[in-house]
Amino acid sequence: MAYSAAMKAAIGALRPMLETHGLGMQSPEFAKHGEHKPAQDAPLVFVACSGGRDSLALAACARTVCSAWGLRCGALIVDHHVQDGSEEVARQAAQSCNALGLEPVMVINVDVHDDGQGLEAAARTARYAALVKTAKLWRASAVLLAHTKNDQAETVLIDLIRAAGTDAFAGMSDEQLIDGVLFLRPFLTISRAQTTQICEDAELRYWDDPTNGDAIPTDTALPRDYPLRSRIRHDLxxxxxAFAGCDIVERLASVTQIVRRDVSALQEEAERACAQTVEFESGIPAAEQQVKLFANIDARALAQYSEAIRYRVIAQTLAQCGLQFAARHVSAVDRLVSQWHGQGKVSLPSKYSAKRKAHVIRICEDVSHANRRCAKSNRS
Structure with a gap:
């Protein structure tokens, strides 16, 4: 079968990624051209499919590669129920995946609860939780995500706008382990134009999220109430x-490949430093039922590291304690490490604080907050 240039590029991106993770050709017999029926116990690869052009193109590509190599290939479609007609979109996506020959194909219904992080972020949290749970249930070897290099460039710009620091230039990783489930992004070198071409060649009917703004004329700016990613895609x-006189998507996608190597090296060093300087402990504070994580940082030991590594260690520590922190919180805790002169505690989100005594910085729930809550509980 003759493949288009776009399909060849997509297959060329997927194959080495699967092979790197032990998901290559299952036996020599699969070296013969054509489709092959996989064994019942063959590794299972899921495609996370939204019904959009990118994920349907990935489904078509994954089906082609997996059927040639003796791998099982299924699809997971998450219905967030946050837009009118989402049931029909999910049904159509499932129908397309079934027509492509993926098996099993499942529609997963989730409830999205916005706890202040925003609807888009809440939907993402619910989606990944559902994907992880289902992948574990089916003992899947990997879940494929259809983020393209356009998504990668947009992610970089979003993180820069939100002042995400050096890691903003690294963009999304092509692999990610979430609660023991391997997520792979093989299309980070593939453009949205290529996934569109794959769908058109295969006559796959895809769905465009109306909040993406694809239906709005290209010479018209998107309304301010559209998601930031959509406005970046169509306006920025x-x-x-045009300003740089080049394809900025291509440039940013290329930069991420270089920066990810540097960020990875920094993160590995930070993880070693964290293991040597931070101890975590769990406990149930007064008047609480939920177990919380606290930390003790050896300030003298951490002070021996560079500022870049210290910041990463502190950020990782706060994250493991479950805190939604900002850069100013990391800087304030670092001053307890590098500029210690007996200053008082640092207030942190979620009623936590960081306080240094001798050479130990303790990060835990602020005792004053806990005492006030306990007293209130006793009065009631």
């Missing part, structure tokens, strides 16, 4: 490309 990226 075209402007930057």
């Amino acid at each position: 990226v075209p402007y930057l490309s």
